Amino acid sequence: MLFLDELAEFDRDVLDALRQPLEDGTVEIVRAHGHVRYPARLQLVAAMNPCRCGWYGSTAPVCRCPPTEPARYVRRVSGPLLDRIDLRVSLPRVTPEELLEGGPGEAxxxxxxxxxxxxxxxxxxxxxxxxxxxxxxxxxxxxxxxxxxxxxxxxxxxxxxxxxxxxxxxxxxxxxxxxxxxxxxxxxxxxxxxxxxxxxxxxxxxx
Ligand SMILES: [Zn+2]
The missing domain is CATH 1.10.8 (Helicase, Ruva Protein; domain 3)
Known part of the structure; x- marks a missing residue:
């Protein structure tokens, strides 16, 4: 299991290196004298904000990023990597009332x-x-x-x-x-x- 918080903050080369293990459960290391393939089956769980300030899509507070920033920010995660992520869910902000009054949920x-x-x-x-x-x-x-x-x-x-x-x-x-x-x-x-x-x-x- 691999947990990556703030996914968009990782270097793009690092993120795209996840494509092969997510696809076929292996990782291939290439060096001058040859290459070797290792098993690398993993389950990726990642989270990210919709923009650098974190408030894009919110009405209060509002996003203070420059107009082009949210699109540029989310594009840091490439389409081919996204294609290998099965569940991609947006989570709205939890209100203080929900936070304080919500039940314990399912065990x-x-x-x-x-x-x-x-x-x-x-x-x-x-x-x-x-x-x-x-x-x-x-x-x-x-x-x-x-x-x-x-x-x-x-x-x-x-x-x-x-x-x-x-x-x-x-x-x-x-x-x-x-x-x-x-x-x-x-x-x-x-x-x-x-x-x-x-x-x-x-x-x-x-x-
Ligand atoms: Zn923002």
């Missing part, structure tokens, strides 16, 4: 047990977790009906998803269905997966 142990159950279902079905499904095995696992397949096709076209993005969204949809205890990936699972993938990107695109 982590309860969530962890639900995730473990869904993972066990995935491994029993395909012999591997959903995150490692590729090609025909991914399509077999999803068991898409006509409606779900059409929804995926329409969304991919309207949003402009890459082949990699479509496969990643399908893995997320398969996982959502597993968490809900469904054998077949349905339209709602596709919609949820694409929303989780594109939500944060819309805010970035608006910058």
């Amino acid at each position: 982590s142990a309860v969530v962890a047990a639900r995730i473990a159950d869904a993972r066990a279902v995935a491994v029993a079905r395909s012999g591997t977790p959903n995150a490692r499904l590729t090609g025909a095995a991914l399509l077999d696992a999803c068991r898409l009906g006509v409606g779900a397949q059409r929804t995926m096709t329409d969304l991919a076209t309207s949003v402009g998803m890459t082949a990699r993005g479509i496969h990643r969204a399908l893995r997320v949809a398969r996982t959502i269905a597993d968490l809900e205890g469904r054998d077949v990936v349905e339209v709602t699972d596709i919609l949820a997966a694409v929303r989780l993938r594109e939500d944060g990107t819309r805010l970035m695109a608006a910058a």
